[in-house]
Amino acid sequence: MSNLIVQNRRPELATFTAPLSGLFGAMFGFVVGNVFGNPWQGALAGVIFGAALAVVLHMAPISRRNGRLGTIAICLIAGLVIGGVGGAVGGAIIGAVLSWFVYWLDSGDYRAGSPIYATSLQVLWDNTFLLICGLIFFFLVAPLVPVMWLSFNAEDFFTFTPEMLSFDPEGYSLKHYRSFFGTEGNPLLGLILGFGAGVALAVVLRVMSGPREVLGWVAPIISLTLIGLVVGKLWGVGGAEWMTPLKNSLIIAPIATVLSVSFGTLAAIGLSQSHVPGRRAIMAILISPMIVPLIISATGMFFFYAPLGNWLEATFGLNQSFVGFVKVILAHAALGIPFVIITVTATLVGFDRSLTRAAANMGADPVTTFFRVQMPLILPGVISGGLFAFITSFDEVVVVLFVGSAQQQTLPWQMFTGLREQISPTILAAATILVTISILLLATVEMLRRRSERLRGMSPS
Amino acid sequence: MKLTKTLLASTALTVAAGGAIAEGHMAGDMTLVSWGGAYQQSQINAYATPYSENTGVTITWDESSAEAVAKLRAMNEAGNITWDVVDVVAADALRLCDEGLAMEIDPDEQLAPAPDGTSAEDDFGDLLVGDCFIPQIVYSTTFGYRTDMVPEGVEAPNDICDVFDLETYPGMRSLEKRPINNVEWALLCDGVAKEDVYDVLATEEGQEQALAKLDTIKDSVIWWSAGADTPQLLADGEVFIGSTYNGRLFSAIVEQNQPIGMMWDAQVFDLDGWIIPTGLSPEREARALDFVYFATDTQRLADQAKYISYGPARLSSAPLVGQHETLGIDMAPHMPTDPENAKNTFLYNYEFWADYRDDIDAKFQAWLAQ
Numbered sequence: 001m002s003n004l005i006v007q008n009r010r011p012e013l014a015t016f017t018a019p020l021s022g023l024f025g026a027m028f029g030f031v032v033g034n035v036f037g038n039p040w041q042g043a044l045a046g047v048i049f050g051a052a053l054a055v056v057l058h059m060a061p062i063s064r065r066n067g068r069l070g071t072i073a074i075c076l077i078a079g080l081v082i083g084g085v086g087g088a089v090g091g092a093i094i095g096a097v098l099s100w101f102v103y104w105l106d107s108g109d110y111r112a113g114s115p116i117y118a119t120s121l122q123v124l125w126d127n128t129f130l131l132i133c134g135l136i137f138f139f140l141v142a143p144l145v146p147v148m149w150l151s152f153n154a155e156d157f158f159t160f161t162p163e164m165l166s167f168d169p170e171g172y173s174l175k176h177y178r179s180f181f182g183t184e185g186n187p188l189l190g191l192i193l194g195f196g197a198g199v200a201l202a203v204v205l206r207v208m209s210g211p212r213e214v215l216g217w218v219a220p221i222i223s224l225t226l227i228g229l230v231v232g233k234l235w236g237v238g239g240a241e242w243m244t245p246l247k248n249s250l251i252i253a254p255i256a257t258v259l260s261v262s263f264g265t266l267a268a269i270g271l272s273q274s275h276v277p278g279r280r281a282i283m284a285i286l287i288s289p290m291i292v293p294l295i296i297s298a299t300g301m302f303f304f305y306a307p308l309g310n311w312l313e314a315t316f317g318l319n320q321s322f323v324g325f326v327k328v329i330l331a332h333a334a335l336g337i338p339f340v341i342i343t344v345t346a347t348l349v350g351f352d353r354s355l356t357r358a359a360a361n362m363g364a365d366p367v368t369t370f371f372r373v374q375m376p377l378i379l380p381g382v383i384s385g386g387l388f389a390f391i392t393s394f395d396e397v398v399v400v401l402f403v404g405s406a407q408q409q410t411l412p413w414q415m416f417t418g419l420r421e422q423i424s425p426t427i428l429a430a431a432t433i434l435v436t437i438s439i440l441l442l443a444t445v446e447m448l449r450r451r452s453e454r455l456r457g458m459s460p461s
Numbered sequence: 462m463k464l465t466k467t468l469l470a471s472t473a474l475t476v477a478a479g480g481a482i483a484e485g486h487m488a489g490d491m492t493l494v495s496w497g498g499a500y501q502q503s504q505i506n507a508y509a510t511p512y513s514e515n516t517g518v519t520i521t522w523d524e525s526s527a528e529a530v531a532k533l534r535a536m537n538e539a540g541n542i543t544w545d546v547v548d549v550v551a552a553d554a555l556r557l558c559d560e561g562l563a564m565e566i567d568p569d570e571q572l573a574p575a576p577d578g579t580s581a582e583d584d585f586g587d588l589l590v591g592d593c594f595i596p597q598i599v600y601s602t603t604f605g606y607r608t609d610m611v612p613e614g615v616e617a618p619n620d621i622c623d624v625f626d627l628e629t630y631p632g633m634r635s636l637e638k639r640p641i642n643n644v645e646w647a648l649l650c651d652g653v654a655k656e657d658v659y660d661v662l663a664t665e666e667g668q669e670q671a672l673a674k675l676d677t678i679k680d681s682v683i684w685w686s687a688g689a690d691t692p693q694l695l696a697d698g699e700v701f702i703g704s705t706y707n708g709r710l711f712s713a714i715v716e717q718n719q720p721i722g723m724m725w726d727a728q729v730f731d732l733d734g735w736i737i738p739t740g741l742s743p744e745r746e747a748r749a750l751d752f753v754y755f756a757t758d759t760q761r762l763a764d765q766a767k768y769i770s771y772g773p774a775r776l777s778s779a780p781l782v783g784q785h786e787t788l789g790i791d792m793a794p795h796m797p798t799d800p801e802n803a804k805n806t807f808l809y810n811y812e813f814w815a816d817y818r819d820d821i822d823a824k825f826q827a828w829l830a831q
Binding site: 155156157158159302406407417418424 | 492498523525527535539541689690692693696
């Protein structure tokens with residue numbers, strides 16, 4: 001098939017490019033005007049600037065690159081004059097986006113994503129569709145940006161101070177990170193060990209699977225460094241306000257996950273056998289914690305586990321704190337089981353039953369068959385179910401508030417009370433650290449998964 | 462920090478020595494319930510750290526005072542009390558006491574006498590408002606305003622009625638999302654004499670009158686429910702003036718250097734203190750009583766004022782109030798009880814609100830939703 005090179009027609013300036021650029025400029029003008037208290041004047045200025053920019057870039061005999069650099073420079077200087085360093089950064093961003101938009105329209109690139117025979121309305125829809133996708137991502141990610149930004153605030157309030165907005169180093173500090181980590185423990189040692197382990201893992205990955213993207217180097221190093229930091233910190237943990245809850249979360253979540261995964265997988269395998277009587281009813285009961293409002297389950301669990309705990313304490317002489325952990329872990333395991341059942345059941349649909357019969361035919365007992373034939377094949381479902389179960393326990397605040405006592409205070413609990421009682425930005429530092437760790441952990445897990453697929457000769461999917 | 466800890470510990474040792482004989486019969490760990498934030502930190506510094514250094518007791522904190530009544534009821538029903546000593550406001554202590562969820566205390570038997578030998582009963586005086594309540598601090602609900610948002614050529618607000626004066630002081634206000642305090646202030650500024658406020662409030666018309674006065678500023682009010690909200694709103698410049706606990710404003714002004722001024726007029730005093738839940742095992746109860754004896758003695762209450770601007774509940778502690786632990790400023794002028802600040806004050810009317818709270822609450826919430 002020969003490549004057909006289509007020269008897009010350059011659209012009309014007066015009826016298309018200039019008005020649309022004006023409209024786009026108005027959006028930025030509105031936002032900037034809002035900062036200075038008169039959004040509508042800003043919008044008007046934005047219309048004029050956007051349209052004028054379209055005219056100039058359309059007419060001027062300069063290359064695309066120089067045109068964009070010029071626009072960025074002009075907006076940067078204008079921003080600097082109006083709003084200092086912060087204004088300059090904002091101006092440069094506006095200049096870059098606006099000039100990109102003008103060229104995108106003016107050169108006809110906006111038709112690039114649609115087939116050549118598409119009508120104007122179809123092109124409009126294609127681009128609207130892309131815009132909607134972009135907005136969905138924006139609404140998912142944008143709320144995290146101010147959280148991360150504010151976590152470097154030098155003040156004890158959730159406030160963008162003038163110093164922060166003008167990128168004055170005075171307005172920033174790491175004090176909320178310091179108060180998150182407290183003063184005890186040995187984070188430096190953990191950091192060094194974690195960094196070493198991360199480098200080693202990255203090198204091993206590199207040797208075993210050849211060259212890879214930058215992320216393949218960075219993700220294992222940073223994630224293990226951070227894990228080392230946290231572990232080092234927890235080593236000698238005392239009464240630190242945030243470290244004890246973190247430690248409790250790291251005790252409760254993994255054990256609850258192991259329980260959910262074991263029971264959930266067994267249940268899913270059992271329930272996928274056609275001869276089990278009443279399996280729909282059993283399934284419904286097992287999945288109910290996911291459907292019943294959490295606050296109802298939590299109230300029920302409170303009254304269910306209280307006498308159970310009292311009985312354990314009285315009969316076996318166990319101490320209160322240990323029994324508390326047992327109660328919270330069991331409650332969280334019950335919440336995690338439905339996720340495991342659902343993901344494992346879904347993977348079992350694609351599992352070929354004749355494989356188990358073949359294994360039996362060759363003399364393997366059911367347990368061997370399970371671990372050597374069935375388990376490896378349904379492992380992806382088990383792992384993703386386990387991840388969901390872990391996140392459920394790690395993020396859970398309602399049940400632990402009811403079932404746990406202060407000795408089992410978890411990280412979400414601490415965040416909840418911290419937010420209600422003191423509104424301290426330490427919570428933002430905690431959130432930033434958690435988000436970073438989970439992104440890097442998931443990236444590392446993904447790297448490892450791709451590596452094993454490559455080793456098994458499968459193509460990465 | 463280290464030095465002060467050891468100093469505190471050594472003074473504490475002499476006090477605790479008396480109780481040491483009974484040590485064997487007491488639990489080795491305890492859970493204290495408080496409000497979190499700077500207030501809990503002041504309790505940790507002044508009471509808990511010295512106490513655990515003396516006795517080796519492990520202390521766990523639970524920041525659940527806000528829902529202490531509900532949680533204690535649930536724990537009692539489930540027969541599993543996990544709290545040993547609970548910090549609550551006086552009104553909650555009275556409710557818990559009435560329901561039999563808090564233990565009755567004999568001040569002269571179970572609390573420390575003043576250093577000059579005055580009995581605890583006389584030392585706490587009128588502040589012993591219930592049979593179960595062990596007073597700790599006096600705090601006030603009062604106003605803070607943005608000093609840089611006061612209109613040009615106008616005096617800074619210094620009268621409670623300035624809150625209701627949108628002409629002179631435009632801008633948003635923040636008020637607590639409950640009738641208590643707000644309705645009293647509204648009536649005061651609607652021409653009711655201070656001594657008649659509760660008589661008027663007891664009538665249907667009086668309640669209507671208070672809500673009608675609040676109606677005049679309703680569109681300019683942000684309602685808060687946590688003590689940290691108003692300082693945050695003031696720091697953001699979202700409100701011009703707002704009510705909150707005086708200690709929160711102290712920390713925003715003095716420790717965070719925010720451009721905020723205090724408006725003490727018609728501040729409402731309230732009490733905060735400990736209760737011990739009923740139904741503890743004998744070892745835990747002995748431990749709780751031992752802690753409370755230590756934590757509410759004259760020196761400990763005075764120590765707490767080094768960290769937060771709430772007034773100690775004992776008369777004998779007042780002369781011992783010194784300077785802020787880290788900033789070195791005199792704490793006395795920041796206390797709500799300082800004569801300069803306490804020219805026009807209210808005391809939370811426990812009896813009135815015990816009788817009328819549910820009724821006025823319902824009306825207030827309905828009014829809010831209109």
